[in-house]
Amino acid sequence: MDLSSAECEDFFRNTAVPEHFAETSSDISQFVTKHNEVGRKIVLVTSGGTTVPLESRTVRYIDNFSVGTRGSVSAEEFLKRGYAVIFLHRLRSLEPFSRHLGNVIDMFTITPDGQVSVKSEYTCVVASCVTQYESVKKNGTLLRVTFTSVHEYLHLLRVCSQCLQVMGSKVMLYLAAAVSDFHIPASQMPEHKIQSSDGDLTLTLQLVPKMLKPLVKNWLPQAFIVSFKLETDSHLLIEKSRKALLAYKHQLVVANLLDKRKTEVVLVTMTTEQPIVLLPDEQAAGKEIEEKIVCELTKYHSEFCENSV
Amino acid sequence: MDLSSAECEDFFRNTAVPEHFAETSSDISQFVTKHNEVGRKIVLVTSGGTTVPLESRTVRYIDNFSVGTRGSVSAEEFLKRGYAVIFLHRLRSLEPFSRHLGNVIDMFTITPDGQVSVKSEYTCVVASCVTQYESVKKNGTLLRVTFTSVHEYLHLLRVCSQCLQVMGSKVMLYLAAAVSDFHIPASQMPEHKIQSSDGDLTLTLQLVPKMLKPLVKNWLPQAFIVSFKLETDSHLLIEKSRKALLAYKHQLVVANLLDKRKTEVVLVTMTTEQPIVLLPDEQAAGKEIEEKIVCELTKYHSEFCENSV
Numbered sequence: 001m002d003l004s005s006a007e008c009e010d011f012f013r014n015t016a017v018p019e020h021f022a023e024t025s026s027d028i029s030q031f032v033t034k035h036n037e038v039g040r041k042i043v044l045v046t047s048g049g050t051t052v053p054l055e056s057r058t059v060r061y062i063d064n065f066s067v068g069t070r071g072s073v074s075a076e077e078f079l080k081r082g083y084a085v086i087f088l089h090r091l092r093s094l095e096p097f098s099r100h101l102g103n104v105i106d107m108f109t110i111t112p113d114g115q116v117s118v119k120s121e122y123t124c125v126v127a128s129c130v131t132q133y134e135s136v137k138k139n140g141t142l143l144r145v146t147f148t149s150v151h152e153y154l155h156l157l158r159v160c161s162q163c164l165q166v167m168g169s170k171v172m173l174y175l176a177a178a179v180s181d182f183h184i185p186a187s188q189m190p191e192h193k194i195q196s197s198d199g200d201l202t203l204t205l206q207l208v209p210k211m212l213k214p215l216v217k218n219w220l221p222q223a224f225i226v227s228f229k230l231e232t233d234s235h236l237l238i239e240k241s242r243k244a245l246l247a248y249k250h251q252l253v254v255a256n257l258l259d260k261r262k263t264e265v266v267l268v269t270m271t272t273e274q275p276i277v278l279l280p281d282e283q284a285a286g287k288e289i290e291e292k293i294v295c296e297l298t299k300y301h302s303e304f305c306e307n308s309v
Numbered sequence: 310m311d312l313s314s315a316e317c318e319d320f321f322r323n324t325a326v327p328e329h330f331a332e333t334s335s336d337i338s339q340f341v342t343k344h345n346e347v348g349r350k351i352v353l354v355t356s357g358g359t360t361v362p363l364e365s366r367t368v369r370y371i372d373n374f375s376v377g378t379r380g381s382v383s384a385e386e387f388l389k390r391g392y393a394v395i396f397l398h399r400l401r402s403l404e405p406f407s408r409h410l411g412n413v414i415d416m417f418t419i420t421p422d423g424q425v426s427v428k429s430e431y432t433c434v435v436a437s438c439v440t441q442y443e444s445v446k447k448n449g450t451l452l453r454v455t456f457t458s459v460h461e462y463l464h465l466l467r468v469c470s471q472c473l474q475v476m477g478s479k480v481m482l483y484l485a486a487a488v489s490d491f492h493i494p495a496s497q498m499p500e501h502k503i504q505s506s507d508g509d510l511t512l513t514l515q516l517v518p519k520m521l522k523p524l525v526k527n528w529l530p531q532a533f534i535v536s537f538k539l540e541t542d543s544h545l546l547i548e549k550s551r552k553a554l555l556a557y558k559h560q561l562v563v564a565n566l567l568d569k570r571k572t573e574v575v576l577v578t579m580t581t582e583q584p585i586v587l588l589p590d591e592q593a594a595g596k597e598i599e600e601k602i603v604c605e606l607t608k609y610h611s612e613f614c615e616n617s618v
Contacts, residue, residue, distance in 0.1 A: 051372070057541040057567060059487075063360070063372045067401070092376070098414035105407035108427075108439045116435045118417075118425050126425045130417045178368075182510045201491045201514040232366045258366060 005218070007209040011154070014186055018152040021159075024145060028086065029163045031143045035084040040141075041170045041301070043083045044160050046177035047071020048090025050150035054203065056189045061149070062205075064178035068093030070228075070261070070290060071176040075142070076132070077294035078174075084141045088156055090177070091146040097133040100125055150180040154211055161219035169308035172301050173215075173225045176254075183208050212248040224304045225250035226297060232258045241268040252300060254293060262289060267296060314527070316518040320463070323495055327461040330468075333454060337395065338472045340452045344393040349450075350479045350610070352392045353469050355486035356380020357399025359459035363512065365498045370458070371514075373487035377402030379537075379570070379599060380485040384451070385441070386603035387483075393450045397465055399486070400455040406442040409434055459489040463520055470528035478617035481610050482524075482534045485563075492517050521557040533613045534559035535606060541567045550577040561609060563602060571598060576605060 018024070035042055048071060049064030072094040075087045079096065087096065101107070107122040118126055136142045145160070147153040164171045182205035216225055227250060229241045234257055241253035245268070253268045263283065267274040276296065278289040327333070344351055357380060358373030381403040384396045388405065396405065410416070416431040427435055445451045454469070456462040473480045491514035525534055536559060538550045543566055550562035554577070565574040572592065576583040585605065587598040 054371070055541070059374050059539065059541065059567065060489075061372055061374065062363070063370055065368050065370065098412065101413050103407065104410050104413045105439060105442050108435055110436060110439055110443065114436070116427050116432050116439065118427070123425050126417055127419060127423070130414065130419055130425065133414055134419065180369075200516060203512045203514070205510040205512070207509060230368065232364070232368065258368065 004210060004213050008211055008214050011209050012158070015151040015155070016186070017155050018147065021155065024156070025159045025163070027143065028145065028160055031084070031086065031140075032163045032167065034140065036167055036170075039170075040082070040084050041172070041305075042086065042164065042167055043078045043172040043174050044086045044088060044164065045071050045075045045078065045174045046088045046153070046157065046179075047075070048093030049178040050090065050153045050180050051148055052150055052180045052183045052205070053189065054184060056186065062180065062182070064180060065258075066090070066093070066178040068095075069099070071174075072096050072099045073288050073290040074174060074176060074294050077291050078298075079132075079136055079141055081294065081298050083172075083298075084143075086143045086145060086160055088145045088147065088153070088160060088177070091148050095144065096142065097129040097136070100129045150183055150208060151186075153177065153179060154208075157211065157215070158219065161215055164220060164223065168222045169224065169305045171220065171223045172297070173220065173223055174297070175212075175225070175227045178230065179208070181208055182206065210248070212244075212250065216248050216250045222308065224252075224301045226252045226254060229253050229255045230258060230261065231255075238266065238268060238273065241266075242270070245270050251304065252297070265289065265293060267293070267300075269300075313519060313522050317520055317523050320518050321467070324460040324464070325495070326464050327456065330464065333465065334468045334472070336452065337454065337469055340393070340395065340449075341472045341476065343449065345476055345479075348479075349391065349393050350481070350614075351395065351473065351476055352387045352481040352483050353395045353397060353473065354380050354384045354387065354483045355397045355462070355466065355488075356384070357402030358487040359399065359462045359489050360457055361459055361489045361492045361514070362498065363493060365495065371489065371491070373489060374567075375399070375402070375487040377404075378408070380483075381405050381408045382597050382599035383483060383485060383603050386600050387607075388441075388445055388450055390603065390607050392481075392607075393452075395452045395454060395469055397454045397456065397462070397469060397486070400457050404453065405451065406438040406445070409438045459492055459517055460495075462486065462488060463517075466520065466524070467528065470524055473529060473532065477531045478533065478614045480529065480532045481606070482529065482532055483606070484521075484534070484536045487539065489517055491515065519557070521553075521559065525557050525559045531617065533561075533610045535561045535563060538562050538564045539567060539570065540564075547575065547577060547582065550575075551579070554579050560613065561606070574598065574602060576602070576609075578609075 048068040049066035052062040054060040068089055071089060075085050075096040078085050107118055108116055109119050111117050145156055147156055184205055212227060227244060231237045237255050241255040244253055254265050255268050256265045263278045265276050276292050357377040358375035361371040363369040377398055380398060384394050384405040387394050416427055417425055418428050420426050454465055456465055493514055521536060536553060540546045546564050550564040553562055562577040563574050564577050572587045574585050576585060585601050
């Protein structure tokens with residue numbers, strides 16, 4: 001075991017598993033078995049930001065900016081393309097289908113005879129997403145799993161990976177969650193709320209072990225793995241994506257800048273850079289860039305599966 | 310001007326005002342004028358947690374645990390009791406009325422003839438909250454104002470207070486938001502995302518100036534002001550509440566422990582401690598502790614108004 005694998009093992013040993021972990025693990029395992037039996041591809045979509053608790057009875061935490069748009073839209077697109085989806089997402093972040101129903105109380109009205117009804121201007125969007133949602137429920141192609149802290153996220157990522165191992169190359173990991181780079185280890189966390197009467201506050205955070213390394217090497221060596229790079233500085237973006245591919249030996253990085261992430265990304269492999277752009281008229285027509293990203297990725301994945309046989 | 314007032318002025322000078330600040334200020338001012346003219350009491354309810362950005366183009370931030378339950382339930386209760394409510398809340402936290410509509414996509418169904426309808430088991434709760442919401446909209450008694458960062462929150466708190474000054478004792482401040490004690494001043498914030506390749510991360514946070522002091526002393530000297538104390542350690546709770554009353558000279562602290570906050574609080578004044586408990590059978594019947602808290606506070610406020618004449 002190399003240094004980084006040892007660090008990861010340490011992390012898991014010193015971090016409590018999430019609540020209901022055995023139940024969740026069993027749900028994941030059954031979901032994988034069911035779809036594997038019928039030869040359906042599975043994608044694990046991670047979505048939303050992870051928190052880093054600053055106290056063990058948590059009042060304060062560090063969070064990453066993400067409402068889960070990229071992950072929830074992408075999950076819908078994978079479902080449309082016939083994938084079964086494990087949607088590992090931050091509690092209360094956006095979810096596929098229900099994300100279309102914004103400030104929902106404004107959608108209802110009370111008819112003169114006292115009945116609840118949906119206002120006519122909303123019936124189309126509601127009908128469309130309820131229809132899709134019910135069909136997905138009927139087919140059992142969506143499994144929703146939630147996390148809050150980075151600790152919970154990593155435990156769940158590992159168990160998902162372990163369950164998905166049997167799938168070989170027919171699984172894609174689409175790691176869109178905004179995962180914290182730093183955390184405070186449980187052993188160094190105060191139990192109670194930090195008191196402001198003590199003056200200024202200095203926090204020392206340690207690096208979260210880079211789990212992508214054991215993930216690619218040990219947990220899912222045959223899978224098609226897509227990671228994301230979000231930066232605010234365009235000069236660093238492609239360089240950092242290539243560095244990640246070199247370090248972790250996975251297949252693809254979706255590179256994006258915070259400001260332009262809804263209209264421009266670059267699909268970066270070791271040998272190619274494919275820009276994906278949402279044009280103004282597509283945007284005006286309500287199209288989302290994730291449709292294009294997922295469409296391209298499913299092609300990469302098909303090719304990957306063919307080459308793996 | 311004493312030291313703490315100078316600190317507060319510094320804070321505002323060095324912190325950008327929120328987007329659309331002039332518009333929001335004008336909305337608040339009109340709302341106050343309208344209700345003041347008809348002699349209606351106003352309560353400013355603050356709700357949800359504030360963030361502390363760690364970078365100026367924010368990817369990471371510190372957050373406080375709060376989904377806005379206390380504030381949103383309390384706002385409903387104040388509305389029921391005839392108050393006009395300024396609901397100053399964290400963007401995407403719970404809001405009065407709509408908070409009852411949880412995972413809303415499960416409420417809808419498609420009828421055999423292709424129409425959208427609300428499932429029968431949900432019609433009651435939807436009808437009740439839509440009816441209340443529409444009546445509040447018609448009466449114009451609820452003004453929603455949103456914040457994300459602690460900087461935005463404090464700018465908005467100040468402008469609300471300034472607008473509310475004309476109300477004299479007929480205004481209550483119900484400061485239920487979980488406001489950050491620490492922040493990173495704009496001048497010390499890196500522009501770009503902090504890089505994890507630099508190793509462990511040390512953050513030095515400064516105390517946010519205690520705005521309750523200028524609020525009570527200068528902004529709203531005649532108002533009835535209620536602050537909240539949330540602790541995880543029961544030994545500190547009442548002592549810290551009294552200390553706050555002594556330091557800021559406001560009227561009342563609602564003291565609560567993180568674990569028991571949904572069933573037990575103590576209303577602490579300089580001379581009294583009134584425990585409020587939600588009994589198990591009340592809880593089973595769907596009653597919420599905020600109903601009791603708000604009911605008691607409106608009595609304190611009435612008495613306060615009589616004594617102020």
